[in-house]
Amino acid sequence: MAGSVIVITSGKGGVGKTTTSANIGTALALMGKKVAMIDTDIGLRNLDLLLGLENRIVYTIVDVVENRCKLKQALVKDKKNPNLCLLAAAQTRDKSAVDADQLKEICGQLKEDFDYVIVDCPAGIEQGFQNAVAGANEAIVVTTPEMSAIRDADRIIGLLEAKEGVERHRLLVNRVRPKLIKLNNMLSVDDVVETLSCELIGVIPEDEHITTSTNKGDPAVNDNKSLAGMAYMNVAKRITGEEVPLLDIDVPSNIFEKIKKFFKKKEQG
Amino acid sequence: MYNNEFFVVDMASCTSTGEIINNLSLALETLNHSGKKIVLKLNESYLNQSQMLSIQSLITSYGCSLDTVETTNEDTQKVAENMNIFVQKPIEKRIEEKYESNDNDFEKFSMDANRNITVKEVNGLHFEADLDAIQKQQDNIDISSDLKNAGISPNDDFEEIEQKVSAQYAQSQDLINQNDDIDRIENPEMFENQQSTSAITAENKEFDNTEKNTIGVYKKAYKEENIEEEHFEDVDFYETATDEPVVSDTKNTTYINQTLRSGQVLEAEGNVVIIGDCHPGSEVRAGGDITVWGVLSGIAHAGYKGNIDAKxxxxxxxxxxxxxxxxxxxxxxxTNIPYIIRSSVFTPEEARVVDDEIILFKINQN
Structure with a gap:
């Protein structure tokens, strides 16, 4: 059984790579898939924090590479979902501690035992990016509807296309605010997809739940009320090959619809 | 004596009144004893009324009161009695007299021993520590002589002593009232609120301040399930160490005066002292102990070469x-929010290994 290795990347920092990794990984595990996550952001790790596993890390990817432990020893099992494992990055080293071939080998080994291997990529296009992409056969490019993020995403897509082994790359538009798009103050999702001419895998709305879930160390997909959590769930379904329509995150256009929606929300909440 | 309220001044070696006054004022000046009752040991020296009055006024001027005079000289006894000062004979004399009189007295002394032990229990002290303390104070305090005369050596097992004395305790209850002069000093009520044992004597201008502070510590399991389970243990803070001394070279200590931030690693062969915080993501490894004067939120590995006695x-x-x-x-x-520490009040704690498990001990002030 050979699973697929999916790298989550963006080029620009702060667009939500790690949040996306944590949520997609957790969502896939909730669907019953066996998932391993690799944090390649050595020296600035955060994935463990988002999953609430920071107190369980004993061995890191650097220990594996430097043969201080076996790969299986370094995998930290999630406290809720036994299908989910994390291979954490070392906080006390830097990106040069690992090279691309070593990561490729780790991905290759994990692929044997897991359905999905999610690789959280660091920001930038230097060594860290090269390492993360090395073993991947699929990529998800995360961007936000801002010009700077789109430009960086364009660069990343260019690099991914040139890379051998990455068969498929898809775009995830994060932190979308329908209200601003309506007011023409933000690029719409269509604009982004058109600019980058890339296959879309999902649209994630801006959500306050993300902040609280990050602080709690519990990914948003575990929260049924979170709109972003639902959107990430849909993305995970699309990864497994399911056909899921895009989540309705549109704000109503006229005043009557607005009132209708407002009351609908009140009934729900 | 071994009490916060009383203060024994031994002047048995002094011969002249001037010497007594000189030593007494030295004793009272050096240590703050205001509000305490003074027990003056005078032995055989004779003091007339005016001399006694001057001593009394000297004691009063330091905020203390002259409570008891211990003397063998009958004239001095009379003078003291005239001045409404309590008089008692030295403990050795009393023991001698009682041994001569009848057999029942054995019980009186064992009762004394019992009460001394009770005091220790009230204090919440570890008994082994008490025996040590008793041995140290043998020259100064009457406990040991009481114990010896009661047929109990300080090295006896605690259970044995308890059995011996508790059997006689009921009988000896009645004797407490008869045995006034001993009760004056060793009244159990005095000891009830006692926090620490202190024996201070002034002899030949030398002050032997033997103070034994024991610290009650909480045993707290550092496990997720048992985090709320705290139970009190009588552990002498300084005494529970193993028989072998902890191998830690005090000279080989790394002293850091900065905050360790995420990603920073501090590794040292010996002990480590950090004045500052250790943020999450930082790592401290030491061959010996790790002491952080601040918040420790990172990873700490003490005795990383296998020293299980490290703290x-x-x-x-x-x-x-x-x-x-x-x-x-x-x-x-x-407790999953490492960056927010909601405590303006620090709770100093120490982690050490007990039965292959890391246990946190609260460091109390008392």
């Missing part, structure tokens, strides 16, 4: 992981 202590122990020797423990999952 980790911090003003606020909030470490993500604690490792001592080859033992490992992690912070419970509930």
């Amino acid at each position: 980790v202590r911090a003003l606020k122990l909030n470490a993500i992981q604690l490792r001592i020797g080859n033992c490992y423990s992690r912070r419970p999952d509930g």
Whole structure:
């Protein structure tokens, strides 16, 4: 059984790579898939924090590479979902501690035992990016509807296309605010997809739940009320090959619809 | 005596009144004893009324009161009695007299021994420590002589002593009232609120201040399930160490005066002292102990070469992981917000290994 290795990347920092990794990984595990996550952001790790596993890390990817432990020893099992494992990055080293071939080998080994291997990529296009992409056969490019993020995403897509082994790359538009798009103050999702001419895998709305879930160390997909959590769930379904329509995150256009929606929300909440 | 309220001044070696006054004022000046009752040991020296009055006024001027005079001289006894000062004979004399009189007295002394032990229990002290304290204070305090005369040596097993004395305790209850002069000093009520044992004597201008402070510590399991389970243990803070001394070279100590931030690693062969915080993501490894004068929130590994006697202590122990020797423990999952420490009040704690498990001990002030 050979699973697929999916790298989550963006080029620009702060667009939500790690949040996306944590949520997609957790969502896939909730669907019953066996998932391993690799944090390649050595020296600035955060994935463990988002999953609430920071107190369980004993061995890191650097220990594996430097043969201080076996790969299986370094995998930290999630406290809720036994299908989910994390291979954490070392906080006390830097990106040069690992090279691309070593990561490729780790991905290759994990692929044997897991359905999905999610690789959280660091920001930038230097060594860290090269390492993360090395073993991947699929990529998800995360961007936000801002010009700077789109430009960086364009660069990343260019690099991914040139890379051998990455068969498929898809775009995830994060932190979308329908209200601003309506007011023409933000690029719409269509604009982004058109600019980058890339296959879309999902649209994630801006959500306050993300902040609280990050602080709690519990990914948003575990929260049924979170709109972003639902959107990430849909993305995970699309990864497994399911056909899921895009989540309705549109704000109503006229005043009557607005009132209708407002009351609908009140009934729900 | 061994009490906060009383203060024994031994002037048995002094011959002249001037010497007594000189030593007494020295004793009272050196240590703050205001509000305490003074027990004056005078032995055989004779004091007339005016001399006694001047001593009394001297004591009063230091905020104390002359409560008891211990003397063998009958004239001095009379003078003291005239001045409404309580008089008693030295303990050796009393023992001699009582041994001569009848057999029942054995019980009186064993009762004394019993009460001394009761005092220790009230204090919440570890008994082994008490025996040590007793041995140290043998020259100064009457406990040991009482114990000896009661047929109990300080080295006896605690259970044995308890059995001996508790059997006689009921009988000896009645004797307490008859035996006034001993009760004056060794009244059990005095000891009820006693916090520490202190024996201070002034002899030949030398002050032997033997103070034994024991610290009650809380045993707290550093496990996620048992985080709320705290139970009190009578552990002498300084005495529970193993028979072998902890191998830690005090000269080989790394002293850091900065905050360790995420990603920073501090590794040292000996002990480590950090004046500052250890943020989450930082790591401290030491061959010996780790002491953090601040918040410890990173990973701490004391005795990383296998020294299981190493300790980790911090003003606020909030470490993500604690490792001592080859033992490992992690912070419970509930407290998952490492960057926010909601405590303006520090709770100094010490982690050490007990039965292959890392246990946190609260460091109390008392």
